């Protein structure tokens with residue numbers, strides 16, 4: 001394969017003022033697809049995200065025996081039947097939700113399923129998934145490295161019951177067994193035993209989506225979830241815009257002294273990206289609701305921030321880019337687990353901000369960013385869509401910035417580069 005041509009990041013010498021309607025949430029789409037595939041009847045999904053991560057999820061569920069019929073922006077999912085699907089291979093790409101969630105579904109079947117993914121996927125932590133499967137009595141063939149590839153060999157019957165896991169490197173290790181728990185004969189009594197648990201809003205989203213489908217879940221104490229056995233109700237649902245991905249537009253407005261209207265920001269949501277409503281004021285900006293939209297505007301200064309991003313780690317690359325352009329130093333904490341994301345995001349952000357003349361440093365659990373005048377150059381993306389997002393935020397203020405591989409954004413937002421190009425010509 002030839003290397004991609006670097007993409008010139010959009011640049012502004014005046015404030016960026018615009019509006020954006022971002023595509024559907026990755027986290028919601030992939031949960032809703034799984035729950036539809038496990039449902040007690042067909043479900044429709046309106047305005048799902050169609051991107052690499054969600055198409056990989058759709059393909060994985062189809063390989064396990066679900067059917068997905070598409071009509072414009074509505075997908076109708078018929079659940080995985082009792083007939084089973086035979087042996088299958090699942091390509092996880094670089095999608096955490098596919099590599100962590102789907103092996104638990106494979107455990108409910110009766111034929112071996114092999115999981116593999118991109119080169120970068122093979123270094124993402126998977127030991128907790130493998131340990132969970134084994135403690136449920138499911139055989140897993142792996143090479144003892146705690147990573148992809150591996151083969152799940154189901155027994156045809158999983159009792160469930162008490163399971164203890166360490167999910168300190170990813171909340172997805174909790175969400176995955178919760179998603180299938182109701183379908184186990186004895187349900188599931190899941191405890192997280194590790195020192196920290198990142199991305200709690202994502203776990204809460206899992207619990208909320210299960211409850212919407214009449215699954216009974218109790219949370220008797222912190223880091224313990226009891227899922228009662230029973231059917232998962234079919235549900236017709238519309239997917240909300242991806243609020244984490246809205247962050248690039250919000251940050252773009254803030255760093256250029258402008259303002260952006262994000263259309264259709266849900267009045268109530270379980271998405272982690274809703275945290276932009278508190279992050280923006282920390283940088284000195286303002287947030288106003290206008291009907292169904294939120295309008296984010298820059299303040300008179302872009303202030304340095306002290307933020308704990310433990311719950312919303314996926315926002316870190318864009319926040320770090322804003323910090324590199326702020327008027328004072330910033331400390332971003334609580335995100336040690338980003339070292340196991342699409343790439344080691346802490347190392348990647350430090351390397352790329354500093355390559356442009358910046359001053360960023362890793363701490364045990366985050367970053368220190370001291371603003372410096374930045375110069376152009378090629379911002380490397382490490383196969384990580386959110387590194388490309390960070391590059392766009394920087395490029396709006398720093399002339400001559402090239403994004404190494406903007407195609408990485410197809411993971412969650414295939415129209416990302418054209419959307420920016422349209423915004424730059426219409427403003």
Ligand SMILES: O=C(O)C1=C[C@@H](OP(=O)(O)O)[C@@H](O)[C@H](O)C1
Pocket residue numbers: 026027028096097169170171172175198199202313314337
């Ligand atoms: O369950 C999910 O949909 C996600 C959970 C989070 O993972 P981590 O807990 O590994 O950070 C988040 O960062 C990721 O983008 C999506």
Ligand SMILES: C=C(OP(=O)(O)O)C(=O)O
Pocket residue numbers: 094095096097314341342386412
């Ligand atoms: C961590 C992320 O993705 P994944 O779902 O692959 O873990 C992300 O999108 O920032």
